Amino acid sequence: MRTGTANLPLHGGKCPAWLFTHMKALSRAIIEVILEEDGPDEVLRRLSHPYWFQALGCVVGFDWHSSGVTTTVCGALKEGLAELGPQAGLFVAGGKGRTARQTPLEIMNHADRHGLSCSAEDLVYASKMSAKVDSAAVQDGYDIYHHCFFFTQDGHWAVIQQGMNEDLRQARRYHWLGDAVESFTVEPQTAICCDFKAETLNLVAGENEKIREFSTHLVQENPDRLLAEIKRLQESSLTLPTCHPIPRTGYLNKALYAAYDKHPQDFEALLNVSGVGAGTLRALCLVAEVTYGTRPSFSDPVRYSFAHGGKDGFPFPVNEADIEQSYTTLKLALRKAKAGQREQLDALRKLARWHSESIRVQASPIPPSPPQSVSSKKSRVQQPRLFD
Template identity: 55%
Template structure:
């Protein structure tokens, strides 16, 4: 289940090395503390909470509000956990840009340490990305995907998309233990300052449109292309925030051939097909309303703290001495806990 969405202004640049090295060490100690006390599933739950994640990034000393807090915090967590994955029973795959495409191979590589089928985790990773890029079309192009999972197969996702026009990024959080259905209301809570023009094919209100899309995907490609060409001459109501002008019927023909030949049995299998992306889903949603009168939902599913300052000096510059002392306090507390003294951990 998606547990939240955060909106963050797009900022360029990266964390300076002196800060990132400290972020790695502190992220490592905090993760050890949480997993040791509550188990790896609790760390997944916390990372899937957009507010806890934001506070986590602030505690690590990065920007309190920019898009970079997502990529840098996940990067620090992944680097900080290296060598501890098997011991903690907690793994993290993926990352920003090209690194996100390595997620499946990284999951498979950890397969020998898992008590579940890693292919199920690969599927969860792929479908969570497909939902936020194709089934929910809110104008944000995904460029970061972090997949965190345990030995037993529990998982969480922290992924982010950017909107060049608004200069904002939108972060999506998922918690696998709450996913009952990838394509029916996977969002539990959404945190955002604004709502956009969105095609939401995973809303409850889109159920009939989902069913119609599956039926349409099984029709001969020529029929579908013909319907799209008809739509391009219609004047749709202003409430429809799906622009038909950027859909090219002839370019979709090959995709429709594939859906016709494979005949997906439901919307999830249709969405999961290779090559089926935002434009295919958008075209089927439009045809669904024109042919069957089944309208999809256009409702946007959108429904901090400072410990060490921020790299840009807001709300104040990072105090390196205080930061190093915090890391040492965590390290000593955990060392004491191992010999039975929990007072420092509680503090």
């Protein structure tokens, strides 16, 4: 169930330390309000929605359309919720680069330290499989470099991960919601976000059920026979599509023998075999296409930046006083609500509803051309403070 797309061009540079400090405070306050009002499962549902996540990045002051919003906002959430999260039964693991590979260990550490009313091994499996699907089963030219795993005390989870295509200077963000995953191998993501769509080999698309069945069947054949068939294809004069060329079989041999030894009974079990990656699955698709005559399918919020501005100065530079006032207001409303005085929190809810209903033009995807630079003093509209 995919919910939309968003532009994510690759941008260089780092988030300034002063801005990241404010991002942590404001994102924590926003999540704390959601936890107070609706609980941790609602937080997961919001994080799995690409437009809401993009709006969160805008409202906390990050660059409104950079790929860095994914890694930076997830980092701010992880640090901001380090103490609050476990108290509310909400945990964050993973991150960018090497930190992403530590996700299973972080999940187990949270389980040992805080105790979970669910299987930590199941959570580790969900983390690994979501990463494996988006890196191997969905072959779109984007290499996964960021994996952030959010989960609750009772085993509900969500994933935000991102891949990079250096040649295109583009990034693609993948959203998952555990409660919506009936199968890791049939349309598991809630959304895949990118501004560039190329031909994609999507082995978890609903229409590719036959390809998954044939791939599982093929690895139960003797590898010698399978490798001989691949060699015959390489030596033939057929012109195959350039979007999924047959790789060299040297590296493929080990993966095929490993899969044969495991005798996986279905596509999910095949995908979970160590060594079975994009190259192996791509080759199996080609063999299935020739052998069985089955061809795989090739398918694959910006107004919130006006709240506090953006890191790169669009639509105007971040105003520290405004962003600090925002999370101070949220924390004050929360503190009073927990003491039984919900007037300020209810006022925030009414303000949000009024503002949403008053917007005649709904938030839309990124416009085709970048906005023109304007004077921040002229472009800003001073909003009245909710509370003194």
